[in-house]
Amino acid sequence: MTIVTEKINLTPELKKEAEKLMLRYPDKTAALIPVLHLVQGKFGFVSVELEEQVAELMGLSRTRVHGVLTFYTMFNRKPVGKYLVQVCTNISCTLNGAEETLKKVKQKLGIGVGETTTDNKFTLMTVECLGSCGTAPVMQINDDYYENLTEQKIDEIFDKLN
Amino acid sequence: MAEIKILTKNIDVPDQDRIDVYMCGGGYEAARKVLNEYMPEAVIEEVKKSGLRGRGGAGFPAGMKWSFVPKESKLPKYLCCNADEGEPGTFKDRLLMEKDPHLLVEGIIITCFAIGIHTAFIYIRGEYVKEAEILQRAVDEAYQKGFLGNVIFGKNFNLDVIVHRGAGAYICGEETGLIESLEGKRGEPRLKPPFPAIVGAFQGPTVVNNVETLCNIPHIMEKGGEWYGAIGPERNTGTRLFAVSGHVNRPGIFELTLDVTARELIYDYAGGISGGRKLKAVVPGGSSSPCLRADEIDVQMSFDALMKVGSMAGSGAVIVMDETVCIPKIALRSLEFYAHESCGQCTPCREGVPWMMKIARRIVNGEGEKGDVDLMLEICENILGRTLCPLGDAAAMPTKGYLTKFREEFEEHIRMKKCKVQSA
Ligand SMILES: Cc1cc2nc3c(=O)[nH]c(=O)nc-3n(C[C@H](O)[C@H](O)[C@H](O)COP(=O)(O)O)c2cc1C
Ligand code: SF4
Ligand code: FES
Numbered sequence: 001m002t003i004v005t006e007k008i009n010l011t012p013e014l015k016k017e018a019e020k021l022m023l024r025y026p027d028k029t030a031a032l033i034p035v036l037h038l039v040q041g042k043f044g045f046v047s048v049e050l051e052e053q054v055a056e057l058m059g060l061s062r063t064r065v066h067g068v069l070t071f072y073t074m075f076n077r078k079p080v081g082k083y084l085v086q087v088c089t090n091i092s093c094t095l096n097g098a099e100e101t102l103k104k105v106k107q108k109l110g111i112g113v114g115e116t117t118t119d120n121k122f123t124l125m126t127v128e129c130l131g132s133c134g135t136a137p138v139m140q141i142n143d144d145y146y147e148n149l150t151e152q153k154i155d156e157i158f159d160k161l162n
Numbered sequence: 163m164a165e166i167k168i169l170t171k172n173i174d175v176p177d178q179d180r181i182d183v184y185m186c187g188g189g190y191e192a193a194r195k196v197l198n199e200y201m202p203e204a205v206i207e208e209v210k211k212s213g214l215r216g217r218g219g220a221g222f223p224a225g226m227k228w229s230f231v232p233k234e235s236k237l238p239k240y241l242c243c244n245a246d247e248g249e250p251g252t253f254k255d256r257l258l259m260e261k262d263p264h265l266l267v268e269g270i271i272i273t274c275f276a277i278g279i280h281t282a283f284i285y286i287r288g289e290y291v292k293e294a295e296i297l298q299r300a301v302d303e304a305y306q307k308g309f310l311g312n313v314i315f316g317k318n319f320n321l322d323v324i325v326h327r328g329a330g331a332y333i334c335g336e337e338t339g340l341i342e343s344l345e346g347k348r349g350e351p352r353l354k355p356p357f358p359a360i361v362g363a364f365q366g367p368t369v370v371n372n373v374e375t376l377c378n379i380p381h382i383m384e385k386g387g388e389w390y391g392a393i394g395p396e397r398n399t400g401t402r403l404f405a406v407s408g409h410v411n412r413p414g415i416f417e418l419t420l421d422v423t424a425r426e427l428i429y430d431y432a433g434g435i436s437g438g439r440k441l442k443a444v445v446p447g448g449s450s451s452p453c454l455r456a457d458e459i460d461v462q463m464s465f466d467a468l469m470k471v472g473s474m475a476g477s478g479a480v481i482v483m484d485e486t487v488c489i490p491k492i493a494l495r496s497l498e499f500y501a502h503e504s505c506g507q508c509t510p511c512r513e514g515v516p517w518m519m520k521i522a523r524r525i526v527n528g529e530g531e532k533g534d535v536d537l538m539l540e541i542c543e544n545i546l547g548r549t550l551c552p553l554g555d556a557a558a559m560p561t562k563g564y565l566t567k568f569r570e571e572f573e574e575h576i577r578m579k580k581c582k583v584q585s586a
Contacts, residue, residue: 032346
């Protein structure tokens with residue numbers, strides 16, 4: 001079997017948008033995190049190639065871009081599933097049953113934490129406090145919060161996404 | 163104790179996030195008045211008079227912080243609104259940004275006018291995608307009305323506001339970590355001094371204020387510093403948004419004056435302990451604050467009163483734990499969080515916190531050893547006050563609290579090699 005690795009590049013539109021972001025700041029390098037969000041929004045993750053291209057576009061060293069990329073938990077350096085599922089396990093969620101929530105989600109998806117389903121649909125992660133502790137337990141799927149989770153609700157949420 | 167609605171007065175008004183609705187309720191009148199009738203110094207004086215203390219964690223008087231910024235500066239000055247809301251248990255800024263974003267924008271306008279700032283950043287945690295969108299729309303609306311940009315309210319004053327998303331790192335809530343992150347770097351805190359008020363973002367003098375702090379400003383300027391200063395106990399003025407979570411019947415946000423006691427907050431406002439169970443412990447000011455035992459909850463939730471009993475008011479996040487909770491397990495969860503979030507610049511934090519985490523883990527797993535509690539306490543002492551930023555303390559203080567207030571529970575785990583609470 002041959003593995004086809006599609007080369008992904010920053011498109012001209014993306015570059016233009018990135019340049020617009022750079023103009024917002026007193027120092028254009030301050031746009032690094034917004035630019036990385038932009039790139040990840042487009043490709044789902046920031047590969048080594050993309051990392052290099054961002055560095056070049058912004059006039060930064062690769063080390064600087066790599067250092068930033070690895071510091072922040074929201075940046076993926078590897079592809080993730082179509083849906084990134086993040087279950088909060090911090091204190092308030094734990095008090096309200098986050099362990100059971102996580103168990104249920106694992107069961108439902110048939111994967112463990114840090115894994116992706118074989119159809120590349122779901123990646124499961126745990127996450128620290130999402131700032132939604134009054135409606136615990138909570139999980140985030142891509143940009144959306146799902147609060148006051150119960151077993152039934154979890155079933156419904158994933159049945160809808162499937 | 164009093165329930166006074168200042169910050170949440172309009173929170174339930176439909177479409178309050180749209181500028182026309184906000185203005186119908188008198189929105190932007192305070193900013194208009196200030197820009198037309200006040201000298202910048204007079205605004206700072208008014209905020210000083212109000213006694214307003216920062217709602218982000220440290221409780222530092224806002225007016226005093228502003229007065230540290232040099233009036234004349236060669237480099238531009240900046241305001242960073244801290245919307246990182248990362249302290250576990252805290253979910254109040256999210257409510258303000260989602261429901262009343264123009265209140266924040268108006269607070270930013272007045273603050274920048276007072277300090278002579280022409281660029282403000284709202285640093286919002288990356289996970290708050292919706293809230294960032296709502297804020298951006300509010301900022302766009304304010305530009306359209308001429309409340310941001312050049313010649314604001316017809317005055318010779320210009321201001322730009324930039325909504326900047328973080329990307330998942332608790333340490334970026336710390337003010338110098340935030341500044342580093344804003345500059346597009348790893349969020350590693352800076353050595354202080356120099357303080358941000360002198361050398362901050364892009365080397366310019368910078369004020370960092372929490373969302374809730376800034377949302378108080380329009381109200382203070384509308385009704386006066388004296389009015390605000392007369393609300394609640396002396397030196398602990400105004401109201402704050404207490405975010406209550408954990409084992410209560412009605413978790414949520416309660417805006418109250420700071421003389422409310424922990425007992426009143428839990429039983430009168432948050433509806434008491436769920437399932438009619440007994441209270442075991444309360445974390446009064448976010449996960450970094452040492453817990454209170456059930457027999458300590460008659461304390462007022464003010465900065466000074468909580469400090470006096472050895473805890474802190476922090477971010478106003480109240481986490482309630484009932485009798486079924488295993489304290490060593492909570493201590494472990496807390497340590498796992500801080501170990502994960504340590505930026506690694508200083509040895510006591512980088513090494514000490516994960517070490518305590520490992521000890522806590524073996525205690526929870528029934529493999530604790532005699533002397534573990536004292537060992538952990540010793541590590542706490544070696545962290546406290548010995549790190550670059552307060553994250554080290556933020557990990558050690560609550561741990562020390564759990565260990566000393568529930569020492570017997572830890573010792574029992576070690577002796578019996580299991581959790582008595584959870585196997586009961
Ligand atoms: C580790 C750490 C995390 C913090 N996180 C936040 C935060 O998420 N939001 C916030 O407003 N302040 C946070 N703070 C406090 C800030 O450093 C700073 O004191 C505050 O933003 C100042 O605003 P204020 O004076 O209006 O409270 C944090 C502090 C530390 C040490
Ligand atoms: S105390 Fe911890 S988080 Fe703060 S600077 Fe030192 S290592 Fe980093
Ligand atoms: S603890 Fe889960 S959202 Fe705060």
